[in-house]
Amino acid sequence: MNAEPTSICVTYGFDDKRIRETILAFDIHPEYGDLAERIRREVIGDKVEELVNACFGVLARFREFSLIEPKLDVSVFKQIWADQLRRFGQGLGTPDYFAERLALSTTHAHSGLSMSVLHLQNQITQQILVERLIACFLNAPKTIWILMPCILKFTALDLHLTIKGYHLNDCEDQHKEIEELRVESAKLLQKVATDQLTGVMSYSHVMEALESHVNSAAKTGKTLCAMMIDLDFFKRVNDTHGHLVGDIVLRLTAERIKAAVRDFDMVGRFGGEEFTVILANADMALAMIIAERIRQDVAESPFHAKGHLIELTISIGVAMLRPGETREAILERADVALYEAKQEGRNRVVVAEDLEQAVSAQESNG
Numbered sequence: 139m140n141a142e143p144t145s146i147c148v149t150y151g152f153d154d155k156r157i158r159e160t161i162l163a164f165d166i167h168p169e170y171g172d173l174a175e176r177i178r179r180e181v182i183g184d185k186v187e188e189l190v191n192a193c194f195g196v197l198a199r200f201r202e203f204s205l206i207e208p209k210l211d212v213s214v215f216k217q218i219w220a221d222q223l224r225r226f227g228q229g230l231g232t233p234d235y236f237a238e239r240l241a242l243s244t245t246h247a248h249s250g251l252s253m254s255v256l257h258l259q260n261q262i263t264q265q266i267l268v269e270r271l272i273a274c275f276l277n278a279p280k281t282i283w284i285l286m287p288c289i290l291k292f293t294a295l296d297l298h299l300t301i302k303g304y305h306l307n308d309c310e311d312q313h314k315e316i317e318e319l320r321v322e323s324a325k326l327l328q329k330v331a332t333d334q335l336t337g338v339m340s341y342s343h344v345m346e347a348l349e350s351h352v353n354s355a356a357k358t359g360k361t362l363c364a365m366m367i368d369l370d371f372f373k374r375v376n377d378t379h380g381h382l383v384g385d386i387v388l389r390l391t392a393e394r395i396k397a398a399v400r401d402f403d404m405v406g407r408f409g410g411e412e413f414t415v416i417l418a419n420a421d422m423a424l425a426m427i428i429a430e431r432i433r434q435d436v437a438e439s440p441f442h443a444k445g446h447l448i449e450l451t452i453s454i455g456v457a458m459l460r461p462g463e464t465r466e467a468i469l470e471r472a473d474v475a476l477y478e479a480k481q482e483g484r485n486r487v488v489v490a491e492d493l494e495q496a497v498s499a500q501e502s503n504g
Contacts, residue, residue, distance in 0.1 A: 146237040150302060157236055164295045166230065173288040174227025181271050181285070182223055189266055190220045196262045202254050209250055218242070219259070226267075227292045239296055243303030256300050264293040268342075280466065286342055333407040335385055336392035344406025344414050348465040351418050355459055362459040363425035365415040366472040367395065367432065370451045370484040372411040379446055386443040387450065391436060398432040414469070422458045422489060429454045429487045437485055451485035458491065 147153065152160070182189065194216060197203050229235040246256060267289045275281040331343040339347065348364065355362040369375075369391060376384040388411060395413055396405050404416040415432075417425050433452055441448040455475030457468050471490040479488040 142237070144233045144237075146241055147233045150240045152233075152236050152240070152302075154233075157231065157233070160236075160295070160298070161231055164291050164298070166291050166295065170288050170291070171227065171230055173285055174230070174292060177267070177271070177285055177288060178224070178226050178228070181267065181274055182226060185270070186220045186223050189223060189270065190216050193219065193259070193262045193266050196266075197255075197258055200255075200258055202252060202258065206250050206252070206255065219263075222296075223263070227288070230292075236299060239299035240303035243300040246300075247304050253301070253304055256304065257297070260293055260297040260300065264289060267293070283345060283466065286345070290342055333392075336389050336407050338392045338396065338413070339404060339406035341407065341409060344404060344408070344416070345465065347404050347406070348414075348416055348469070351416055352459060352463070352465045352468070355418075356462070360419050361421045362468075363417040363420045363422060364457055364459070364468050364472050365413075365417070365425070365429055365432075366408070366455045366469065366476040367413040367415065368453050368476055368480070369411040370453055370480075372450075375448060375450070379443070379448070383443045383446060383448070387441050387448060390441050390443070391450075391452070394435045395432055398435050399428055403428075422456070422491065425456050425458065426487065426489065429456050433485065433487055453479035453484045454487045455479055456487060456489050 147157070194212075198207065243256065268286065271285055271289060272282060275285075331340055332338070333340045351362055354360070369387075372384070372387075375387055392405065392407070392413065395415065399405060399415060399417070402418065403420075404418075406414045406416075408414045415428075417428065420428070433454055437451045441450060453476055455472045455478070457472040457475060459468050471494075475488040475490040475493050478493050479486050482488065
């Protein structure tokens with residue numbers, strides 16, 4: 139091991155033991171090294187400059203960054219950003235990995251970059267990588283589910299080290315700064331867990347929650363249902379009234395879904411105009427009652443958005459967890475039921491189990 143990185147790590151309180159503990163705290167397993175290599179090869183690839191320019195374009199729109207940009211060597215800033223992407227997750231667990239990020243954050247602090255700008259940089263990097271991942275594997279959702287946690291955890295770790303390196307050089311205020319770090323980390327986790335447009339759970343967070351509930355149900359034997367919800371003819375809203383009105387309708391729809399479910403049910407945005415609901419400790423009879431309540435709440439009361447009165451309906455597919463079933467399988471069955479609801483005329487609830495029984499009966503009769 140290089141003595142210099144080790145020395146930097148020790149200066150910031152990261153000896154070998156703390157490095158191991160930090161990696162464990164972020165739930166990063168050894169196989170994540172291979173996943174990170176795959177992200178570098180298949181997601182980032184030779185698009186580094188393109189990704190950095192996309193990231194920088196988003197960052198430049200924020201007021202916090204515009205205030206310090208005139209004092210910043212943009213070309214150097216972009217080059218450092220590009221180098222970080224090229225080495226995404228490379229060398230995890232070594233003093234070099236930790237030392238590079240700790241020292242870089244101190245350099246940024248001395249150059250006048252505020253902690254809020256570094257937060258934004260990290261969040262934008264995460265966002266662009268997630269978007270790139272989805273674009274690369276649009277037809278391979280299982281690959282997305284495998285690689286998504288790697289992106290989220292590595293970017294969260296990098297932000298954690300950035301925060302440490304930025305603040306811990308001032309030992310006199312160490313106790314105060316540690317508390318600030320906890321607050322800032324909590325805010326970041328909240329941003330990651332929440333869909334910024336609708337206020338419900340983000341895609342990544344709802345998938346993690348569903349995984350946890352599926353595992354819990356497997357251990358306890360309790361029932362679990364999942365819904366896939368899609369707004370009917372939502373494109374017409376955007377085409378007729380514009381995307382700003384469409385965004386308002388999405389937010390209002392999310393509010394109605396949350397109001398119709400139980401306090402402990404989980405509502406997430408699956409993407410576009412699709413939502414997911416996780417119903418723990420709910421059998422199909424209860425799930426159907428809740429699904430119908432959601433459908434009626436949307437269908438029976440028009441949305442008021444920027445002076446427009448917009449009538450809308452939704453279609454819902456519902457599935458109940460089977461023994462040994464994965465989160466992907468229950469969502470896929472709910473999604474098939476949702477598709478059938480669309481095919482049958484929309485504005486209705488279709489149960490996956492009923493659909494499967496009907497198909498089975500047709501095959502038997504045939």
